Amino acid sequence: MKVDAELTRKLAQLARLRLTEAEIAEFTAQLGKIIDYVGQLQVLKVEGVEPLLYPSMVGTEDGMRLRPDEARTIPADAVAEPYRVPQVVS
């Protein structure tokens, strides 16, 4: 698994993280070691094994939207559909 600066840059871009050149160098080295380490799982035989994603899933994933009555400290119309926020890009 080739972990180089180009991969780190691509991942940073996907994650919307802006890294300095120093960070790219540092993270590339660290990522390489970590990815090598976690890569040891790949040799394990896991055919027929169901992935375990959650130890318990009791309810259903309803939209966990902040309700106006829950949001004490912001005005109700800011929590209406859609959320009202200060301008982001001018």
Next chain:
Amino acid sequence: MKSIPELQQDYLSGATSPTRVVAEIFPAIRENRLNAYLAHDEAAALVQARSAEAVLQAKGASAFVDQPLLGIPYAAKDLFATPGLPTTCASKILEGYLPPYTAAVIERIERAGGVLLGKLNMDEFAMGGSNENSAYGPVDHPTHPGKVPGGSSGGSAAAVRAGLCAFSLGTDTGGSIRLPASYCGVVGYKPTYGRVSRYGMTAFASSLDQAGPLALNVADAATVADVICGHDPRDSTSRTQGAAFTAELKKPWDWKRVRFGVPREYLGEGLSAEVRAQIEKAAQWLEARGAQRVEVSLPHSKYAVAVYYIVAVSEASSNLSRFDGVRFGPRPAEALRAGSIEEFYASVRTQFGPEVKRRIILGTFSLSSGYADQYYAQAAKVRRLMAQDFESAFQEVDFLISPVAPTTAYARGSKSQDPLAMYLNDLLTIPVNLAGLPGVSVPAGTGAEGLPIGLQWIGPALSDERLLAAAHAFEKGFA
């Protein structure tokens, strides 16, 4: 700081009062020698304390039946949404942030009469094992200056040990309650996944995170557990079990009816001699009291850190994508000049610390197209195998005991240069989160320099009450 029943006794006898206790703790909280607190509010705490006094005045001892934490001062790790106090997750990206709602556990403790003193320091977004990753400075060890208190709930453990609150709330994703509890010499309990609502608790890894109490003894942790455990429809992973912790502790305990095991893989070479000796001493103590020791193996243990550092970071990279400056959190001046939404996001997200960025990038890698099957899906299957290891072991034993960490608390700065070395420190606690099981760290002696050593107790899913009863019986007798 006295225990919960001692405080309650003193309140009833008039020896002290909730407002007196609050006023007496606050100078040390403000001095903040350990840097355990990130925020505190004495005026708000006094209001709660006065209200507790009014109830005590009116009802006397019967008040504690409905409100088992009435007048008891506590503090919460800074990732629980609290009214009036910021929730920063020890990050710059949430500096000064006031959530518009309250976490379920905080609501429950409030209803039970608890007095919230403030918010506690932690590793940023719960990512770390030493409380050296906080954007607001590290936490010092409560009895051994210069050592780490453990993490990520370092402030939570240090504050309890230093008497800066009667109990605290922490969270545990890969050991973050149990490890600092072990290093600081307090009790730290991580419930079965789903027993405590995660509503209002900033998510790090949603399939692993669980809130739990840190306290001076198991009985106090059990009192808090009775209050915080229980179903919450606002958390889709919340289980329907009620809580019966204090009731379980009242039942007579008989070690002769207990089978226990020390997983052979947990006594491997990385363990320090003094920790190994203490665990063996504990095992022998149990056998001397009639408990039956059974050989057990958890064969996939050695993959724990690899599985965790794929699964947890993947979930974290997804969870932390919400921190984009649009709906909440500070917007740096530079972000306000951004020419595009991508530049805006990137600018806001420079406010993450290095460990957080590292884990986001690692998680992005394991979920990205071309790698997701090889890494994330594979890890999730190995996770299933690890959970099955525990299920098999629990056919043979009632509980597992083990060390919490390979060593006692180490010097600040000594491990922070090598992320992977730091990650390997969690190998004894991580499997419990991967399988969703309950785990508790109980003080079990000390090593060199008097540094605390914790004994980890692990039980089958939903055996929490019995697990704490075992830990309580051990704590009372083991010297």
